[in-house]
Amino acid sequence: MICYEVRKNSYYDSVTLMLISKEVKNIEGVKDVMVGMGTDLNKELSNNLGLGSEKLDELSPNDFFISADVVDEAIMEQVVERVNGLLKEKKSSAGSDYRPVTIKSALEMMPEANMAVVSIAGQYAEDEVSRLLDNDLHVMLFSDNVSVEAELRLKQKAVEKGLLMMGPDCGTAIINGVPLAFANVVKKGPIGIVGASGTGTQEVSTLIDKLGSGLSQVIGTGGRDLKTEIGGLMMLQGFEALMRDESTEVIVLISKPPSPEVAEKILSKVSETKKPVVVDFIGGDIEAIKAAGAYPCLTLEDAAHKAVALAKGDTPVDFTGFSLSDDEVESIVNKKVAALKPEQKYFRGLFTGGTLADEAMKMLGQSFGGIYSNIPLSHEYAIENLTTLTGHVCLDLGEDQFTVGRPHPMIDPSTRSDRFKTDISDDVAVVLVDVVLGYGSHENPAKEVADAIHEVNKKLDNNVIYVASITGTEGDPQDLKASQSALEAEGIIVMPSNAQAVRLVQKIMDQLNKKGA
Amino acid sequence: MNAIRISKELMDQFAQKKSNRYVVHSIFKEAINLMDDSGELITLLTENKDLAPMSIVIFGRSAYFRNILANDEVEVTNSGMRFIHSQIELDFSSAVVTPCILMLEGKALDSENQIIKMNQMRNILCDRGESSGILPLLNTVERYKGISIDSSNLRMNTYCEFIQGVFTEIIKNLDQKNFEGVVSWLPKFIGFGPGLTPSTDDFLTGAILTLIASAAMGEDSTEAVEELAQNIYSFSVGRTTKVSETMLKQAALGRASENHLKVVQSLFISNNLNFEFLVKRVLANGATSGADFLLGVYCAMVLSKY
Numbered sequence: 001m002i003c004y005e006v007r008k009n010s011y012y013d014s015v016t017l018m019l020i021s022k023e024v025k026n027i028e029g030v031k032d033v034m035v036g037m038g039t040d041l042n043k044e045l046s047n048n049l050g051l052g053s054e055k056l057d058e059l060s061p062n063d064f065f066i067s068a069d070v071v072d073e074a075i076m077e078q079v080v081e082r083v084n085g086l087l088k089e090k091k092s093s094a095g096s097d098y099r100p101v102t103i104k105s106a107l108e109m110m111p112e113a114n115m116a117v118v119s120i121a122g123q124y125a126e127d128e129v130s131r132l133l134d135n136d137l138h139v140m141l142f143s144d145n146v147s148v149e150a151e152l153r154l155k156q157k158a159v160e161k162g163l164l165m166m167g168p169d170c171g172t173a174i175i176n177g178v179p180l181a182f183a184n185v186v187k188k189g190p191i192g193i194v195g196a197s198g199t200g201t202q203e204v205s206t207l208i209d210k211l212g213s214g215l216s217q218v219i220g221t222g223g224r225d226l227k228t229e230i231g232g233l234m235m236l237q238g239f240e241a242l243m244r245d246e247s248t249e250v251i252v253l254i255s256k257p258p259s260p261e262v263a264e265k266i267l268s269k270v271s272e273t274k275k276p277v278v279v280d281f282i283g284g285d286i287e288a289i290k291a292a293g294a295y296p297c298l299t300l301e302d303a304a305h306k307a308v309a310l311a312k313g314d315t316p317v318d319f320t321g322f323s324l325s326d327d328e329v330e331s332i333v334n335k336k337v338a339a340l341k342p343e344q345k346y347f348r349g350l351f352t353g354g355t356l357a358d359e360a361m362k363m364l365g366q367s368f369g370g371i372y373s374n375i376p377l378s379h380e381y382a383i384e385n386l387t388t389l390t391g392h393v394c395l396d397l398g399e400d401q402f403t404v405g406r407p408h409p410m411i412d413p414s415t416r417s418d419r420f421k422t423d424i425s426d427d428v429a430v431v432l433v434d435v436v437l438g439y440g441s442h443e444n445p446a447k448e449v450a451d452a453i454h455e456v457n458k459k460l461d462n463n464v465i466y467v468a469s470i471t472g473t474e475g476d477p478q479d480l481k482a483s484q485s486a487l488e489a490e491g492i493i494v495m496p497s498n499a500q501a502v503r504l505v506q507k508i509m510d511q512l513n514k515k516g517a
Numbered sequence: 518m519n520a521i522r523i524s525k526e527l528m529d530q531f532a533q534k535k536s537n538r539y540v541v542h543s544i545f546k547e548a549i550n551l552m553d554d555s556g557e558l559i560t561l562l563t564e565n566k567d568l569a570p571m572s573i574v575i576f577g578r579s580a581y582f583r584n585i586l587a588n589d590e591v592e593v594t595n596s597g598m599r600f601i602h603s604q605i606e607l608d609f610s611s612a613v614v615t616p617c618i619l620m621l622e623g624k625a626l627d628s629e630n631q632i633i634k635m636n637q638m639r640n641i642l643c644d645r646g647e648s649s650g651i652l653p654l655l656n657t658v659e660r661y662k663g664i665s666i667d668s669s670n671l672r673m674n675t676y677c678e679f680i681q682g683v684f685t686e687i688i689k690n691l692d693q694k695n696f697e698g699v700v701s702w703l704p705k706f707i708g709f710g711p712g713l714t715p716s717t718d719d720f721l722t723g724a725i726l727t728l729i730a731s732a733a734m735g736e737d738s739t740e741a742v743e744e745l746a747q748n749i750y751s752f753s754v755g756r757t758t759k760v761s762e763t764m765l766k767q768a769a770l771g772r773a774s775e776n777h778l779k780v781v782q783s784l785f786i787s788n789n790l791n792f793e794f795l796v797k798r799v800l801a802n803g804a805t806s807g808a809d810f811l812l813g814v815y816c817a818m819v820l821s822k823y
Contacts (some may be wrong), residue, residue, distance in 0.1 A: 010685060011543035011550075011760070017711055017806035018649065037758050045679045061708055061758050443519055443576060476522045477576035479611050485762055494628030 003076035004055050005083060006065040006139065011294075013086065020066070021088050028345035038063040046480025055246070061323075088292040103131055107293070119143055119182055122153065122168065126150040129496060133157050133165065140180050141167025142300060148229045155233040167222040171198035171440070174218035182410060184438035185475030189214020190311045192248035195240035196221045196255035199436060200282065200300055202471050203498055204254060207436075209473045210496070216235050219311035232266050237449055243273045247306035250310045251277045252303055253294075256358065257284035267292035276310040278303050282355065300359060301413050320502065323496045329507065332396060332493065336465045337511045338447035342350070344429040345464055345516075347371070347509060349394030350419055352409040353471065356434045356498045357396040362503045368392065368509040374399050385460045389423050394432075410441045417452035430465040430508050432501055433492075437472025437483060446483035452488040463510060466492040469501040519599075520609035522574040525616040526772060530571070537593030541585060541600070542759070551591055558763040561607070567681055567798075570617040571763070619726060619771040619778055621733050624787040628822065629809050634784055634792055637817045641796050642811055643670060645789045650716035650805025651783055651812065653677045657780040658816045661688055666689065675711050680717065691724070694737070696745040703749060708757030711820035713764025716809040721749055722768040726781045729771050731821055734785050741767075770803045774802075781814060812813055 014018075021035040034051050036042040038059030038147050044233050046052040051067040059065055070076045115138045118129055122145030132139050133154065141154075144167035145270075151281065158165035166173055171500060172195065173180040186209040186429060188352065195201030205215055217227055219238035220441040226232045234255065243249045244503055251273070258266065268293045270277045279289045280297040289296035297315055306316035322329050347368070351357035354375060361371050371392045376382045383393070386401065397409045397416050409415040416433075426429055435446050442448060453466055472480045495501035531537055539551035542558060549561040558776035560572040563582070568574050596610035626634070639655070646652045654670040671680075683705045690698030690771045710716025725746045732742040753765045767773060773781075777799045783792050800807040 011545075011713060011758075013545050013803065014549075017713070021711065036711055037713065037715065040708075041680075041705070041709035041717075042715070044673070045709070048679060049675065061756060061761075110797065111792070112791065240609075267615055341743050477519050477611070478518065479608070482608075 001053055001070060001072065002053060003068050003073065003079070004071055005068075005076075005080050006055070006059060007064045008060075011062070014033075016087065017064075020083055022084060023086060024066065024068065024079050025052060027075065027078055029071040030079060030264060031070065033066065033079075034067040035066050036064075037061055037066050045362055048130055057088075065424050070471050083096050087211070098210040103128060103135075107135060109447070114138060115175060117197055119181075119517070121427065122146040125168065126154060129154050129450070130157065133163055134432055136161065136163065138164040138256045139166065140173050141222070141309065142170060142181055143167070144169040144305065146226065147336070147474050148227075152230055152233075153227075155230060159233055159237055164219065164241065165234060166220040166238075169224075170220035170222045172201045172218065172494060173220045173513045174215060176217070182436070182438060182440035183218065184209070184473050185477070186193075186473055187214030187475075188216070188247075188434075190216060190249035191246065191252060191307045192216045192242040192245060192250070193218045193252045193254060194221060194235050194242065195253075196218070196235060197282070197355040198223075198226050199354035199434070199471065200280070201437060202353070202438065203300045203303045203356060204252060206471050206473050207301055207497055208308055209475075210261075211304060211308040213308040216249075217242060218247060219372045221255075223256075226255050226262045226266070228259040228262060231468065232258060232262040235266055236269055236452045238337050239273075243275065249275060250307050252307045253277065253279045253281075254300070254303065255281055256355070257281050257372070263288060267294070269381055270294050273364055278306045278310065278316075282359055299363065299497075300355075301497040301499040308423065318408055329504065332504070333507045333511050337492075337515060339463045340429050340465070340512060340515075341462045342516070343427050344464070345512070347356050347392040347394070347430055347432070348423055348428050349373075349432045350396070350416055350423065351396055351432075351435055352398055352413070352416060353432050354396040354398050356469075356471070357454075358503075360458060360497055363499065364506060365508075367506060368513060374401060387422070393423065395419065395423075410436050410445070413442050413445050413448035413452075417448060420452045420456045424458055424460070424464060426462045427510055428464050428466060430505050432505050433466070433468045434498060435470045435472070435483060437470060437476040437478040439477070444478055444483070444486075446478070446486045450486045450492065453490050453492065458512075465496060466490075467501050467504050467508075468492050470497070518605065518607045519576045520573045520612035521564070521576045522568050523609050523612040523614055524568055524570050524572050526618070527571045527573065527623075530559075530613050531593055535751075537598075539591040539593070539598075541587055541589045541591065544582060544585060544587060546582070552759070556759070557758060567775040568615055568617060569774040570767040572617075573607070573612065575607065592783060601780050604614075615775075616753075617767075617772050617778065619733070619773075619781065621728055621730060621782060621786055624789050625734060626783075626785055629788070631784055632822055633722065635815065635822065637793055638784075638796050638811060639666075639751060640816055641793060641800065642808060642815065645797070646671075646808035646811070647800070647805045648672065648808070649676075650672060650712070650809045651677055651680060651684070651720060652712055652805070652808045653813055655679060655815065657680050657681060657685060658688050658819055661685065662690070664819070664821055664823060669748070678718060679710055679760060680706070688816065688820070691817070694741070696741055696748075697815070699745060700748045700752070703752040707749070707753050708761065708803070709808070710802060712805055713758055714761040714764055714803070714806055715757055716805055718753065718757055718765060718808045719809035720813040720816075722764055722773065723781075723810040724816075724817045725749060725765075725768045725813075726771065726777070727784070727814045727817035728771055730785050731817070736821060743790060777802075777810060784814070784818060 036045045039061040116132045117140045121143040122143045125143045171182045221234040277294040279294045280303040286296040302319045305319040307314040373394045375396045542550040542552040547563045586603045592599045598606040728742045732739040750765045750769045
């Protein structure tokens with residue numbers, strides 16, 4: 001018997017229609033089937049196959065139909081049920097593009113590929129990455145929870161084969177102009193970066209762009225690369241790649257302080273190149289860097305300034321100030337501090353970028369007392385209880401304790417919005433935040449911050465000072481200017497860099513202390 | 518939502534039209550079609566998709582599309598659009614404006630290199646092309662032109678068997694440059710095959726764009742090709758799906774998705790693009806759409822070169 005399922009003005013993508021056709025044919029009791037849109041010729045084919053009827057003749061080209069020759073009505077019910085199941089499944093799964101499900105099929109589809117991005121559960125990553133390296137592909141390993149032993153094995157294999165194995169937990173890279181994972185839209189130019197710190201690398205690359213220069217390559221290494229166990233294998237590999245890269249004239253290395261023997265190895269490699277090298281081992285040994293003939297930095301912003309100066313052939317100088325004049329800064333500080341109440345004493349740093357939080361704490365040091373944190377500079381300031389904060393606090397909200405069961409706050413800002421509600425009270429004087437734009441980040445993080453602060457302010461009796469910096473460029477899809485406007489409309493002071501935002505906080509806290517004294 | 522790219526043709530249309538109101542016509546995981554009062558479609562695409570004519574590529578993942586309601590009304594302003602009931606706004610003020618039209622600037626490819634590229638395309642089609650649409654008719658056109666190449670892995674299917682006779686007539690008339698003859702067969706050809714853009718429409722899109730390129734390079738009469746392309750579109754109205762009609766209309770104006778255009782351009786102009794990669798990108802489009810489109814391109818090339 002011939003049965004029909006018709007859906008008027010229904011549109012399903014081609015892959016869905018094809019899948020339905022194949023699946024329905026496999027149901028036992030289905031002799032023949034035709035699935036398609038109700039165009040005249042498709043209806044004619046149905047007639048030719050003996051599957052036509054007057055019911056089909058009434059269809060328009062924009063109607064979807066299934067006509068099936070089945071043994072009984074119960075089988076047709078099965079057909080309709082299966083079709084509904086497939087449509088539901090397709091809605092929540094892939095689109096209409098073919099997506100290979102194995103590395104083998106991906107390589108068959110794109111045999112000329114020479115780079116792979118891996119983002120799977122960390123415990124399964126080693127086998128997949130190893131297979132990619134065996135196929136001579138460079139790898140960016142986004143996954144975390146990969147063991148140190150596995151990382152070492154993969155990096156050793158990559159080095160043997162002359163490949164890059166960026167990661168694990170590598171969130172930022174720009175290779176030949178192609179941004180991978182969290183990366184900003186930066187101009188092409190003569191400066192190459194090898195970074196073991198995601199947001200640190202983003203901050204430097206965006207500031208280089210804002211200063212009018214551009215990037216040749218941005219190579220990530222993963223945060224553990226410069227630890228003793230790994231020995232800086234990928235920073236060395238990345239550095240060598242930039243030494244050879246003709247489009248790279250200046251090299252920037254970014255990392256938290258490496259272990260001493262790794263630092264020695266890297267600085268020894270640095271001394272082999274004639275290209276100028278800027279090194280920001282955030283808070284690391286400046287004299288050792290100078291001894292290797294490289295340029296040490298005070299902040300991420302300073303690294304960008306020095307790299308741009310060197311690319312222009314200028315002599316780099318330390319950048320430790322503000323883009324605004326001293327008078328303008330003083331005016332902001334005086335005006336804001338004057339509005340604070342006596343009980344407002346504390347600093348809050350609520351960061352989505354770990355390196356930016358780390359830089360803030362290192363710059364502020366002990367100047368107004370110790371800062372408690374989930375990534376403290378010393379153990380005594382480790383926060384035990386995240387539900388009740390006291391004293392000065394700076395949090396890296398991208399750390400595991402905040403991301404269990406929810407995305408990184410750069411993707412889903414609600415983690416930070418929630419912390420605003422619990423962590424900002426009437427005894428807080430100044431709040432420092434970062435806003436990271438670019439690919440991979442939330443589509444409008446500035447608005448999320450502004451909205452959250454708007455809600456918090458409604459519940460506070462006192463006026464809290466909010467200071468922000470935006471890591472982003474004019475080319476980023478979120479719109480840098482609109483982001484800045486959204487923050488400023490909520491009374492948030494937007495500084496041109498994390499370093500300048502921290503310096504402003506420092507000045508505010510200094511002034512506050514004077515006022516208190 | 519923020520847009521990162523928008524087709525120039527759509528930007529021009531927004532600027533020219535007095536009223537820019539649309540209704541959400543169809544929603545897919547990676548694409549949303551909007552229809553205006555006159556039945557014209559425009560498309561929002563995720564970043565995974567190539568920019569197409571009359572389309573906007575939005576920043577981010579397709580998750581944003583989930584909140585858009587079917588049949589919602591959409592209002593376009595100078596810098597964006599507002600989905601009224603879904604309460605979603607799309608800002609395209611910072612989107613990069615890109616034309617999606619055939620551009621044949623540069624050094625013309627010589628005939629020898631054109632044939633090399635055609636064969637590259639043919640080999641990929643035979644090795645990897647989805648043959649459940651009308652791709653197996655590649656054998657038909659080669660037999661017609663007396664080309665003897667083994668392509669045994671393309672097996673005829675129900676669709677091919679049904680349409681083969683008409684297909685052969687279309688090919689014959691195209692070969693003889695008898696475009697009126699082609700037009701006479703169109704009612705029996707347009708809107709046939711599986712998919713939201715039926716296979717024969719994808720084929721015609723590939724063939725039209727290749728003929729337009731060929732005419733622009735001085736190998737055919739521009740007026741005759743333009744007339745044929747317009748006739749194909751006219752005959753498609755009411756005979757095929759709305760999405761397919763729109764595709765044929767754009768093709769008649771020399772417009773298509775970026776990589777589809779690049780494949781055609783690379784067959785006529787010397788450039789540094791990775792041709793095999795482009796062909797594979799097009800093949801990955803839809804279920805049979807990519808293969809059927811490339812069959813149209815290949816057939817038009819074979820008819821002019823052999």
